[in-house]
Amino acid sequence: MTMSDDFLHRFQLERAGVRGALVRLDHSWQRVRANGDYSGPLAELLGQTLAASALFTSSIKFDGRLSIHLRDSGALRLLFADCTHDGQLRGIARWHGPLPQAPVQLEAGARLAITIENAVTDTRYQGLVPVEGDALAHAFEGYFARSEQLPTRIVLAAAGDRCGGLMLQQIASAGGAAMGDADGWNRVGHLLATLTDEELLGLPPEQVLLRLFHEEGVRLQPAQPLAFGCTCSLTRVEDMLRALGRAESEAALAEQGSVDVNCEFCNRRYVLDEADIAALFEAEPPAATRH
């Protein structure tokens, strides 16, 4: 039996006045990857997106979830990942045509939507990130600089059976001035640039941080476990069918004898028979007689 290596660690670098998060995904990532047909470059992009979704939940202070959704990037039809406040994550990518064998270039005009849902107040906030080229991490840094006015550095990696990420953010005092010493932010940025993908994905988290920041007063918080988790349910499937309308469901019934809905995130299959569909639209008259 192997230990699961899926965690989020928050930490502070006291001397530099920086807070950070370190994420590594192992079993959860393998589960996400097994649900789709991914070539190496596409898996790398999805793994980085998944790690980013977990990293970004590190600064959310309420119950809810954060999702990352790429739109309008040509053959890359869909790239999506989300993570809940308690560490359940899932993701998906869809490619149109033969799978890419070279690193995926995101098209000019592609946008990443970052959506934060607060489950307590039932509100959502969405920010859009323009993205181009192959470096997701740079696009995310720009997002935090603009949306939170926080200098941010992000490293993302996916290779083999693991993916992971490391994020640093400068802590500002109530008056807006940086909290650490004057050169702190600059210094930790240079240190972070020496981190290799192998170290990020392979070393124990304490060692990653001590190797980089041993003179910065690392305060590592306990690990929060992360795991694959899907929020699909029969209720959500029923809501979706109601939104599609009675005629759609009845057409599927007539064609296949049942309405089959497959969750693309977890491959769970929901099968609704004639009686289920009738009950679902009980309050509505049959589609054929509706005007």
Ligand SMILES: [Zn+2]
């Ligand atoms: Zn599901």
